[in-house]
Amino acid sequence: xxxxxNTNYGxxxxxxxxxxxxxxxxxxxxxxxxxxxxxxxxLFVLMAIFxxxxxxxxxVEPSGAPLLSPQxxxxxxxTNLGYDVFSRFIWGSRMAxxxxxxxxxxxxxxxxxxxxxxxxxxxxxxRIVTMIMDSVYTFPGLILAIAIAAMLGPGVLNxxxxxAVVYIPTYYRVIRSQVSTIKSELYVxxxxxxxxxxxxxxxxxxxxxxxxxxxxVLSMNIADAVMTEAGLSFLGLGIPPPVPDWGYDxxxxxxxxxxxxxxxxxxxxxxxxxxxxxxxxxxxGMDEYLNPNxxxxx
Amino acid sequence: MKTYILTRILLAIPMILIILxxxxxxxxxxxxxxxxxxxxxxxxxxxxxxxxxxxGLDKPIIVQYGDYLGxxxxxxxxxxxxxxxxxxxxxxxxxxxxxxxxxxxxTIAVFIGIFFGTYGAYHFGRTLxxxxxxxSIFVYSFPVFWFGIMLQLIFGVWLHWLPVSGRSSPFMIPxxxxxxxxxxxxxxxxxxxxxxxxxxxxxxxxxxxxxxxSSIFVRMVRSNVILSLSSQYVVxxxxxxxxxxxxxxxxxLKNAMAPILTIMGLEFALLLGGAVLTxxxxxxxxxxxxxxxxxTYRDFPAIQGAIVFFAMFVAIVSILVDIANAWLDPxxxx
Amino acid sequence: MMAxxxxxxxxxxxxxxxxxxxxxxxxxxxxxxxDSIGLVGESGCGKSxxxxxxxxxxxxxxxxxxxxxxxxRDLLKISNEELRKVRGKDISMIFQDPMTSLDPIMRIRDxxxxxxxxxxxxxxxxxxxxxxxxxxxSVGIEPSRLNNYPFEFSGGMRQRTMIxxxxxxxxxxxxxxxxxxxxxxxxxxxxxxxxxDLKKTKNMSMVLITHDLGVVAELVNKVVVMYAGHLAESGDxxxxxxxxxHPYTKALLESIPNVKLEDRELRYIPGSLPDLKNPPKxxxxxxxxPYVKDICKRETPPxxxxxxxxxxxxxxxGEINAGIDKTSSAVS
Numbered sequence: 001x002x003x004x005x006n007t008n009y010g011x012x013x014x015x016x017x018x019x020x021x022x023x024x025x026x027x028x029x030x031x032x033x034x035x036x037x038x039x040x041x042x043l044f045v046l047m048a049i050f051x052x053x054x055x056x057x058x059x060v061e062p063s064g065a066p067l068l069s070p071q072x073x074x075x076x077x078x079t080n081l082g083y084d085v086f087s088r089f090i091w092g093s094r095m096a097x098x099x100x101x102x103x104x105x106x107x108x109x110x111x112x113x114x115x116x117x118x119x120x121x122x123x124x125x126x127r128i129v130t131m132i133m134d135s136v137y138t139f140p141g142l143i144l145a146i147a148i149a150a151m152l153g154p155g156v157l158n159x160x161x162x163x164a165v166v167y168i169p170t171y172y173r174v175i176r177s178q179v180s181t182i183k184s185e186l187y188v189x190x191x192x193x194x195x196x197x198x199x200x201x202x203x204x205x206x207x208x209x210x211x212x213x214x215x216x217v218l219s220m221n222i223a224d225a226v227m228t229e230a231g232l233s234f235l236g237l238g239i240p241p242p243v244p245d246w247g248y249d250x251x252x253x254x255x256x257x258x259x260x261x262x263x264x265x266x267x268x269x270x271x272x273x274x275x276x277x278x279x280x281x282x283x284x285g286m287d288e289y290l291n292p293n294x295x296x297x298x
Numbered sequence: 299m300k301t302y303i304l305t306r307i308l309l310a311i312p313m314i315l316i317i318l319x320x321x322x323x324x325x326x327x328x329x330x331x332x333x334x335x336x337x338x339x340x341x342x343x344x345x346x347x348x349x350x351x352x353x354g355l356d357k358p359i360i361v362q363y364g365d366y367l368g369x370x371x372x373x374x375x376x377x378x379x380x381x382x383x384x385x386x387x388x389x390x391x392x393x394x395x396x397x398x399x400x401x402x403x404x405t406i407a408v409f410i411g412i413f414f415g416t417y418g419a420y421h422f423g424r425t426l427x428x429x430x431x432x433x434s435i436f437v438y439s440f441p442v443f444w445f446g447i448m449l450q451l452i453f454g455v456w457l458h459w460l461p462v463s464g465r466s467s468p469f470m471i472p473x474x475x476x477x478x479x480x481x482x483x484x485x486x487x488x489x490x491x492x493x494x495x496x497x498x499x500x501x502x503x504x505x506x507x508x509x510x511x512s513s514i515f516v517r518m519v520r521s522n523v524i525l526s527l528s529s530q531y532v533v534x535x536x537x538x539x540x541x542x543x544x545x546x547x548x549x550x551l552k553n554a555m556a557p558i559l560t561i562m563g564l565e566f567a568l569l570l571g572g573a574v575l576t577x578x579x580x581x582x583x584x585x586x587x588x589x590x591x592x593x594t595y596r597d598f599p600a601i602q603g604a605i606v607f608f609a610m611f612v613a614i615v616s617i618l619v620d621i622a623n624a625w626l627d628p629x630x631x632x
Numbered sequence: 633m634m635a636x637x638x639x640x641x642x643x644x645x646x647x648x649x650x651x652x653x654x655x656x657x658x659x660x661x662x663x664x665x666x667d668s669i670g671l672v673g674e675s676g677c678g679k680s681x682x683x684x685x686x687x688x689x690x691x692x693x694x695x696x697x698x699x700x701x702x703x704x705r706d707l708l709k710i711s712n713e714e715l716r717k718v719r720g721k722d723i724s725m726i727f728q729d730p731m732t733s734l735d736p737i738m739r740i741r742d743x744x745x746x747x748x749x750x751x752x753x754x755x756x757x758x759x760x761x762x763x764x765x766x767x768x769x770s771v772g773i774e775p776s777r778l779n780n781y782p783f784e785f786s787g788g789m790r791q792r793t794m795i796x797x798x799x800x801x802x803x804x805x806x807x808x809x810x811x812x813x814x815x816x817x818x819x820x821x822x823x824x825x826x827x828x829d830l831k832k833t834k835n836m837s838m839v840l841i842t843h844d845l846g847v848v849a850e851l852v853n854k855v856v857v858m859y860a861g862h863l864a865e866s867g868d869x870x871x872x873x874x875x876x877x878h879p880y881t882k883a884l885l886e887s888i889p890n891v892k893l894e895d896r897e898l899r900y901i902p903g904s905l906p907d908l909k910n911p912p913k914x915x916x917x918x919x920x921x922p923y924v925k926d927i928c929k930r931e932t933p934p935x936x937x938x939x940x941x942x943x944x945x946x947x948x949x950g951e952i953n954a955g956i957d958k959t960s961s962a963v964s
Contacts, residue, residue: 530732
């Protein structure tokens with residue numbers, strides 16, 4: 001029976017799903033999708049870099065009466081402590097991007113070499129490591145991250161680390177499966193037969209071949225990391241207040257929901273959605289550009 | 299068939315064991331003293347010592363690990379450091395709430411998925427199809443807790459139609475608890491007001507989780523039904539004069555069901571992650587809320603227990619999915 | 633007397649992303665009651681498209697014009713529900729690939745029941761069992777195997793099952809789309825035997841779609857040769873074999889592998905089918921035709937009658953006939 005879900009990048013990735021959906025929807029004009037994704041992304045990156053210059057108020061000091069509804073001067077209203085929601089919206093992109101990028105880098109930094117070496121080595125090591133990675137992969141990622149984040153305590157690096165653990169298997173699986181295919185290709189066999197060292201083979205022949213998909217997985221993975229980070233900080237396991245963070249702001253806003261103070265929950269959510277959409281669209285475009293043959297399967 | 303199920307169960311054990319081991323050592327290696335967390339920083343050292351001894355924390359870590367494995371095998375999952383009750387007792391008390399939520403959410407997701415997916419596939423490329431695809435893209439990018447809060451805002455705060463938190467109103471719990479699933483218990487007790495109240499409370503959380511998960515189903519059902527609609531047996535069935543409804547539901551959808559079921563199994567892990575967030579969003583007294591609460595108390599046995607329990611839940615569901623697959627597809631069955 | 637099936641000026645286009653494919657272009661032929669005709673040509677010439685169009689089973693991107701008269705009713709004009717009632721009861725069809733023609737998760741029995749319920753919703757189960765058993769028996773399969781699943785059948789048995797399904801309701805016409813192509817030689821012979829048997833015992837017309845002129849010869853009395861969506865030649869089977877008129881028919885006959893052939897060389901037609909998105913001007917066969925003339929490259933040849941046969945080739949059509957053809961093709 002045909003299984004259409006087998007993409008190269010593990011079907012659990014949020015961003016590959018969103019992106020692929022977009023690409024199929026857009027058909028020939030998927031360049032537009034990449035472009036929109038790129039614009040969304042650049043917007044958030046610029047927001048993060050220039051936050052001190054563009055945010056109208058400090059995100060961590062009261063700038064008006066508490067719980068003002070959106071109005072002139074506070075276009076997204078103020079929080080229960082009188083913080084400007086718009087300023088926190090802008091500053092929040094810093095935390096989201098920072099943690100997502102660090103988490104993804106850690107996961108890649110561990111997952112890719114492991115996949116390379118284990119995939120190349122094969123044999124019993126391969127079977128054992130793969131079984132461990134698969135177990136982590138099939139376990140609900142967020143729950144694992146919750147447990148680890150809870151133990152590590154708050155802090156940018158700690159949160160990044162607990163998110164990274166969840167995604168190590170993703171990198172491992174992508175790389176390992178590619179390595180075990182490439183390993184048996186003729187030119188690798190050839191290199192080995194003329195006495196090339198293992199490290200040379202990995203570095204010179206295998207790594208360049210797996211690099212494009214690694215880049216795609218990296219860019220796709222960031223969207224997932226953004227979502228997980230939001231989840232963790234919503235549960236109060238993220239960066240301690242008053243550092244601006246969308247997930248935390250949402251949780252705080254929910255406490256004032258019954259008073260109909262909707263602006264505290266609507267805007268941080270939109271920020272998360274836009275960032276996730278931006279990364280997904282961009283990553284899918286990258287995928288199409290770097291691995292043109294994959295798109296043709298569907 | 300029996301050997302098949304047995305093999306599947308045996309294959310699930312390493313996964314549970316690995317998750318258990320990882321979480322055990324992560325909890326032990328990482329900083330954060332559970333006794334201090336329980337007693338507070340000003341507790342006298344001898345009290346801390348006694349407490350550590352009582353919880354077995356002064357033993358070598360390998361012995362602790364062995365003890366823990368033993369407690370899992372015994373089926374009590376250790377004793378909660380916070381309440382002193384066996385973890386399994388607490389989990390079993392919370393589990394029905396989680397089960398009820400996930401069952402309803404899954405049902406909603408499957409219904410939306412089959413409806414939009416099948417019609418999208420059938421009207422391939424037309425407005426309804428495009429609508430279904432746009433739906434699945436955007437809904438998928440919603441953080442589940444944000445979507446839940448939005449529903450609370452609209453249906454709870456603005457319209458006052460539905461309760462925004464909890465599993466039931468005060469004094470609206472079924473008289474006799476048979477299964478722990480309030481919907482079933484209230485029906486068994488013939489307590490109709492309780493049933494209505496339970497359903498009222500269930501709507502928002504299960505719609506939240508169901509809708510967010512449904513986006514995957516829409517996609518999967520759609521692409522699988524497109525695949526089976528283009529297969530020869532569908533053309534052959536039409537050539538026999540089979541009615542279009544039969545062609546779609548009996549041939550196309552039923553054949554698409556096997557891969558869809560497999561995906562359901564895989565998505566279940568995702569659903570559980572979402573369930574934890576949904577439970578917290580709606581103060582739903584399930585295992586997710588339990589886990590998050592116990593994290594604040596550094597209740598190691600409880601945290602471990604909840605994680606292992608989730609791992610077992612995932613494993614059991616994937617076994618059930620395989621069995622259902624075998625039942626659907628005669629080629630697997632024989 | 634009115635023909636059982638009369639196809640007039642049938643044209644079929646497929647709309648694709650990269651343009652319109654003219655799969656079938658203005659073909660006409662008819663099938664009398666108890667007639668068996670062979671629809672012959674290379675793969676991609678539009679013969680399967682024509683066969684599939686009769687039952688209205690083309691994919692949604694197909695655009696059909698002309699008329700398909702079955703017992704005087706135009707199948708292109710009747711409602712979907714009326715057409716559904718024709719399928720399987722008046723006209724049935726079997727397909728090239730028996731491995732995928734049966735629903736893998738349905739028992740053989742349920743395939744029959746589906747057919748019977750579709751046309752006789754009130755039929756009781758015993759009656760249905762009786763009809764299914766008889767149909768299976770007539771193709772040489774034990775009725776006890778009704779409870780089996782398709783995967784328990786071999787390819788040959790599946791194709792015989794398809795035939796049993798097709799004839800269970802005694803239709804007046806059977807369309808067989810390359811019924812033996814994907815089977816191995818021994819099984820092919822089995823299936824042909826079943827079809828031959830049917831021809832003898834049942835009062836049924838047959839449209840046999842095939843690329844294999846050898847298969848056609850023993851089963852049909854009329855042949856329609858198609859090339860790149862055009863009808864090249866049609867007429868009774870003996871005269872076509874005896875003296876092919878169209879250069880394409882000639883080439884096709886020569887390419888039948890023949891062990892008796894002196895030179896033992898495998899003959900083939902040089903060149904390949906034209907791109908149907910952008911067919912050559914004039915006769916579609918001219919790029920491969922050894923007798924090509926200037927006019928072939930400029931104008932589509934008319935369909936003319938020679939010795940009671942129809943042929944679409946400039947070798948036989950004079951300038952006078954050309955004018956007639958133009959008016960007739962203007963209608964489509």
